[in-house]
Structure formats: C-alpha cells, structure tokens
Amino acid sequence: MQPKDVDQVLEEIVRKDPRYKREAYLLVREALDYTQTTISKQERRSVRHVTGQELLAGFRAYVLQQFGPLALTVLHEWGIYRCEDVGEIVFNLVEAGLLACTPTDSREDFRGGYDFEEAFNKPFLPSKKLVSPPGQVPESQPH
Numbered sequence: 041m042q043p044k045d046v047d048q049v050l051e052e053i054v055r056k057d058p059r060y061k062r063e064a065y066l067l068v069r070e071a072l073d074y075t076q077t078t079i080s081k082q083e084r085r086s087v088r089h090v091t092g093q094e095l096l097a098g099f100r101a102y103v104l105q106q107f108g109p110l111a112l113t114v115l116h117e118w119g120i121y122r123c124e125d126v127g128e129i130v131f132n133l134v135e136a137g138l139l140a141c142t143p144t145d146s147r148e149d150f151r152g153g154y155d156f157e158e159a160f161n162k163p164f165l166p167s168k169k170l171v172s173p174p175g176q177v178p179e180s181q182p183h
Contacts, residue, residue: 049136057132060125064118067106068129071099072139089142092149095130096123100159112160123153 050062075098076087090098107114120126127150133139 046138049138053132053136057128060119060129060132061117064115064120064125065129065133067103067118067120068099068126069133069138071095071102072130074098074102092127092130092145093153096126096150096153099126100154104160104163109164112156115156115160120156122156123150126150126153 050065053065054060054062072090072095075090075095078098078101079090079094080087103111103115115121120129124147127147130139130150131141131147134141134145
C-alpha cells in the first residue's frame, strides 16, 4: 500500500467539504501536535491521545499564540466559527486517514466548548478601569 500524500488528501477533503480552507486543516493538525506536546510535558510522560475538550483548550492556546489579536479574523477567514467546526475538521481528517481516533471519540466531544468571540477577543480587550468625573477619586483608591 502506497503512503498517502498529505497535500492530495487535503485537496480531496476540501473538495468534499468546502466549508473549511486547507489552512484550517493544517492549523488543527498543528494545534493537536501542540496540545499533545504540552500535555506530555505537564504529565511527564510520552505523547498520548487527547480528548476533544483537551484539544479545544490546546487549540485556543495555540491560535492565540500564533495569531494574537487577529486570531478570530484568521479563523473566520478559514471557515472556523465555533468549537464544533474544530470537531468537524478533526473528523474529516480521521475519515481521510490522516488522524486516528478511539471508539469513544465523537463529534459531540466538541460541543459546548467555549464562545469564540470571548475566547479569542477577550484576551486583547483593555481591562476595565474605574473612571471618575474630573476632581473625584474612585472609591477603590485611597483618598
């Protein structure tokens, strides 16, 4: 059996499911590697299978690290709007033979992760500071 050419497989996936750009698949794959590496370092053990919720947490951290304040813009450009999209991408990769899953893994594992607007915008919003009219001191500061 001849090994699959990743580029050809990705082209085929995108042709079958055009909701997501090729870059979205590469991003999810990179985020999976990042998540597995991070968890293996934390647990001081070899790389292991990660759950959907673990992947979502790693995906968020990786995307914020890679794209900063542009994260949400990039994700939207590539067709990723919610956690369920990450799951769809994962299972498209599984069905194409580029990722493996366990019998208990499912698309449902990616439901109810987090709100994308909050997850990818909130870290870059200015912190709220107490603003007082001129000449007055906010209550939280000493007089």
